[in-house]
Amino acid sequence: MSVRADLQGRHIVLGLTGGIACYKSAELVRLLTQAGATVQVVMTEGAQAFVTPLTFQALSGRPVYTSQWDNRPDNNMAHIQLSREADAILVAPATADFLARLVQGRADDLLSLTCLARPRGQCALLVAPAMNREMWSHPATQRNVRQLCEDGTAVLGPAAGDQACGEVGDGRMLEPAELLEALIAHFQPKCLSGRRVLVTAGPTFEPIDPVRGITNLSSGKMGFAIARAAREAGAQVTLVAGPVHLPTPQGVRRLDVQTARQMCDTVVPLAGEHDVFIATAAVADWRPASLSEHKIKKEGKKVAPTFELTENPDILATVAALRSPPYCVGFAAESESLLEHARAKLTRKRVPLIVGNLGPATFGKDDNALLLVDAHTHRALPADGRHADKLSLARELMQELARRLNQEPKA
Numbered sequence: 271m272s273v274r275a276d277l278q279g280r281h282i283v284l285g286l287t288g289g290i291a292c293y294k295s296a297e298l299v300r301l302l303t304q305a306g307a308t309v310q311v312v313m314t315e316g317a318q319a320f321v322t323p324l325t326f327q328a329l330s331g332r333p334v335y336t337s338q339w340d341n342r343p344d345n346n347m348a349h350i351q352l353s354r355e356a357d358a359i360l361v362a363p364a365t366a367d368f369l370a371r372l373v374q375g376r377a378d379d380l381l382s383l384t385c386l387a388r389p390r391g392q393c394a395l396l397v398a399p400a401m402n403r404e405m406w407s408h409p410a411t412q413r414n415v416r417q418l419c420e421d422g423t424a425v426l427g428p429a430a431g432d433q434a435c436g437e438v439g440d441g442r443m444l445e446p447a448e449l450l451e452a453l454i455a456h457f458q459p460k461c462l463s464g465r466r467v468l469v470t471a472g473p474t475f476e477p478i479d480p481v482r483g484i485t486n487l488s489s490g491k492m493g494f495a496i497a498r499a500a501r502e503a504g505a506q507v508t509l510v511a512g513p514v515h516l517p518t519p520q521g522v523r524r525l526d527v528q529t530a531r532q533m534c535d536t537v538v539p540l541a542g543e544h545d546v547f548i549a550t551a552a553v554a555d556w557r558p559a560s561l562s563e564h565k566i567k568k569e570g571k572k573v574a575p576t577f578e579l580t581e582n583p584d585i586l587a588t589v590a591a592l593r594s595p596p597y598c599v600g601f602a603a604e605s606e607s608l609l610e611h612a613r614a615k616l617t618r619k620r621v622p623l624i625v626g627n628l629g630p631a632t633f634g635k636d637d638n639a640l641l642l643v644d645a646h647t648h649r650a651l652p653a654d655g656r657h658a659d660k661l662s663l664a665r666e667l668m669q670e671l672a673r674r675l676n677q678e679p680k681a
């Protein structure tokens with residue numbers, strides 16, 4: 271996949287404290303710089319016991335800061351200069367001790383000093399805890415984490431799994447790619463904060479027999495990009511996914527289904543708990559009327575088998591017809607006459623917004639071109655009608671949705 275410049279123009283202070291996960295932060299520096307950020311690494315004494323400043327200087331292209339007495343800055347105040355230049359400070363890994371020191375507002379080494387001195391309105395603090403599971407679950411650490419959240423610090427993770435000490439449990443630092451995703455999300459406008467968004471994505475699979483079925487070419491990429499963009503915009507997101515092999519966007523609740531009926535049975539009871547329903551899934555319109563218990567065999571058959579099909583429930587129309595439906599957005603994957611078909615769908619499904627796209631041109635691809643159609647207007651995304659990557663389009667769609675929701679009287 272192509273590298274996106276989501277952090278272009280951002281300056282990040284990456285703080286390392288003394289944990290074995292420091293070796294993963296080398297990869298994190300690469301990912302941050304590939305995403306367009308400039309990275310200034312600051313290491314505590316403990317971090318230097320695990321990895322050397324040399325590695326991080328080479329990867330970031332900048333000398334690493336390790337001491338509050340560093341006299342390189344003109345004003346001789348490294349903590350002030352570092353925190354004034356930064357758009358965010360990310361401490362990864364953050365040890366239990368470092369979290370405790372942040373909570374107490376300690377300032378006896380360069381990194382804690384820089385965190386304390388940062389202008390909170392313009393430079394966020396994000397920490398990625400990494401420690402043994404007993405240390406993580408200790409009431410003292412949990413108390414510190416609650417306090418940090420209350421103080422406005424974003425706590426990323428930790429994950430559960432194998433630990434360097436040989437134990438298994440909560441306390442692993444998030445992977446570098448996950449930290450990158452979290453940092454990118456941090457910089458997105460929170461236009462859907464407080465909203466709950468339900469998304470369907472991918473194809474459905476309608477079984478014929480235990481090994482065959484009817485499906486389509488939808489990759490789920492657009493729906494997954496929408497779920498990610500909605501989460502980045504601050505919404506609580508539930509993603510109901512057909513059979514696809516895509517990673518779940520961070521912070522998104524995912525429910526996997528196979529058939530249209532399963533998707534419908536999952537979505538409809540959840541719809542009332544959500545403010546928005548975005549039906550991105552390419553749901554099979556028909557399914558085999560009966561399911562063969564065993565594989566249909568070729569041997570001994572002179573004529574090919576035929577199947578009777580029966581109609582699947584229309585999930586979007588069902589949700590839109592609920593007594594107090596969420597704001598419903600449908601997708602129209604067409605091969606021609608996009609505007610005409612999208613308008614027809616708007617009326618047929620009784621939804622306020624349909625997003626049209628040309629199916630054959632976008633199925634499985636990382637980019638797309640959208641046409642937003644409501645009862646009165648239509649508008650192309652991107653505006654020039656050309657293709658853009660699906661995540662950028664999804665972010666623009668979230669902004670459009672936020673505008674529309676803000677115009678609606680609140681339920």
Ligand code: C5P
Pocket residue numbers: 470530549550551552553554555582583584585586587599600601602603615
């Ligand atoms: O009915 P049609 O496939 O033309 O409409 C597409 C829109 O309706 C998409 O938003 C799709 O997710 C939704 N849909 C649905 N349930 C179906 C068929 C389509 O929710 N059975």
